[in-house]
Amino acid sequence: VYLTIDADLQKYAYNILERRLAGILLAHLTTADTAGSEKRVPIKDVYYALIDNNIINISKLSRKKAKTNEKDVYQIYRKKQETVLSTLRKDLQSGTTIRKNLSEEKQDYVSYIYKMLENDGILVASSIDENDQVYLDWKDEKITFRKFLRHAINNEWINISSFNIKSDYYDADEIYDELINYIVDALKSEEDFDKILYEYMIKNGNLSGKKVCLLLYDQGVLDKKKDKDYNSLYTGKMSAYNFMYKKIKNIEITPAQLALDPCSGSVVITDPDTGEVKAMVSYPSYNNNRLANGIDSSYYASLNTDLSSPMLNRATQSRTAPGSTFKPISSTAVLEEGVANASTYVKCTGIFDKISPAAKCWIYPNAHGSLNVSGAIAVSCNFFFYQMGYDLGMDADGNYDSDLGTDKLRKYAAMYGLDRKSGVEIPEAAPQISDEYSIQSAIGQGTNNFTVSQLNRYVTAVANSGTVYDLTLIDKTTDAAGNLIKDYSAEVDSTMDEINSSTWDLIHQGMEQMVASSTTFTGLDFSMAGKTGTAQHNELHADHVLFVGYAPAEQPQLSIAVRITYGYNSGYASEIGRDIAKVYFNPETAGELITGSAANLGEGIAGD
DSSP, X not given: OEESOOHHHHHHHHHHHHHHHHHHHHHTEESSSSOTTTTOEEHHHHHHHHHHTTSSOGGGGGXXXXXXXXXXXXXXXXXXXXXXXXXXXXHHHHOOOOGGGSOHHHHHHHHHHHHHHHHTTSBOGGGOXXXXXXXXXXXXXXXOHHHHHHHHHHTTOBOGGGSOOOSSSOOHHHHHHHHHHHHHHHHTTOHHHHHHHHHHHHHTTSSOHHHHHHHHHHTTSSOTTTOTHHHHHHHTSSOHHHHHHHHHHTTSSOHHHHTOSSOOEEEEEEOTTXXXXXXXXXXXXXXXXXXXXXXXXXHHHHHHHOTTOTTSOHHHHOOBOOGGGGHHHHHHHHHHTTSOOTTOOEEEOSEEOSSSSOEEOTTTTSOOEEEOHHHHHHHTOHHHHHHHHHHHTBOTTSOBOHHHHHHHHHHHHHHTTTTSOOOOSSOOOOOBOOOSOHXXXXXXXXXXXXXXXXHHHHHHHHHTTSEEEEOBSEEEEEOTTOOEEEEOOOEEXXXXXXXXXXXXXXXXXXXXXXXXXXXXXXXXSSXXXXXXXXXXXXXXXXXXXXXXXXXXXXXXXXXXXXXXXXOSOHHHHHHHHHHHHHHHHOGGGHHHHOOSSOOOOOOOOSOO
């Protein structure tokens, strides 16, 4: 079996992506205890991540052969465990604090116990009357855990078959006492509960970052004999923060190991003239040699519990909104539907008030001023595309109909192949074109959801002006003698012959202007076109960030789609696209771009 994959490009893209992720993580690292409004990464979260993702194995701390530091950490844990279990017993026996008034730490303990009882079949979820007032008060955090559990016993939501009740006659108090005993005893052997204890040991300062970092040497994650930083950390000459910063910087501790946002991303690179995939990268990945010709069971188990989900192919199986990378599609719709042309200018005032609540352009409280479609692509003006989404929804009577707008956007998104899978010969999530909110959908929000492979097929069609391929990963198959069995060259799915050449010219112009106006791409010895995008997941996380593009702009040889999950700034995704194109066209630059250390980040790209 011969693949279309360029092995060198695949490796380069993976390493470029990993370096960029490490750089983003370092740029957002903080000594503060909380992430704050900028969604930074507290260093204490990094220490805990080593435990949470099993890089440090807490079950080894109690071994007879444990190192001195391991034994110290274990004793700190035992003291914490004893205190917590004693407090939990008292709270379950006589606690009066309602759930919502508990400390964050105690709320985490209570939530864990509730889920544990469900998983163990003690609290029978199917028996719970979800209209019961006490249950509703519990869900609304208005009562104590004690009150809820007693009520659960009285209503036979508790399965008592696992309890040590010797008498044939027992009352609710006896059952409740045995329930408390069950909870406390069960927690002693729950490793996931132990991890919560370690989390708060670190947060509360009972367990220092230094001791956690030294565990990396105790357990062989790092080699104290070969690592000059060991003595500096051990003697206190280097702080735990600086130690961890350096290890991430040198990628001795990887984003994948930490499994903190951002720790994942994907890249798909295609030849726009053939539809052949040259690289398909999902980070983090795994060593598939250990799963071939017999499975390494312990390795396989570790992959399944790895919080970074390395076995998930993010290039084909993870979907997000495309954000502003969708704007060339919206541009196709408005130009072909006659809503706008090259001479149509819209004045961005920063806030679009034809809907309620008003929608803001990313540049607000500033404004872009007057832009046509190419200019709006170049600066990613949301206001312009809000107006376009609104105009696409105008019916014959001059009334705005959102469904009419989304129907038109869907028509053109489908032309680019976004209503169907990309054609790659591996499992791929189904795409979803937005079916509501025409105005928001025009900037790539709404209910749009696509994989990176699907975005790559779309930008491949932009690059070649309208040929939509069924992307392929397989070149050919031969027999042992090299005789061709089957040629798997990519097939043309469809062609966008009805799209006017002037539409392609305006879209290409806008994407080329976007690259030309960004310092990210300064100094390239080849031309490039592109579009960045951001997609908000929720207010607790940084945005997903994306880049789609192609190079050289005048005669594309590569089409590229990039996404970083929770990547903060779309400029970081564009830097990945830029560096991949650099190393492809100039392989001699690989040593400059793949240095084995975290990438230095540019200023990013505003907006999107």
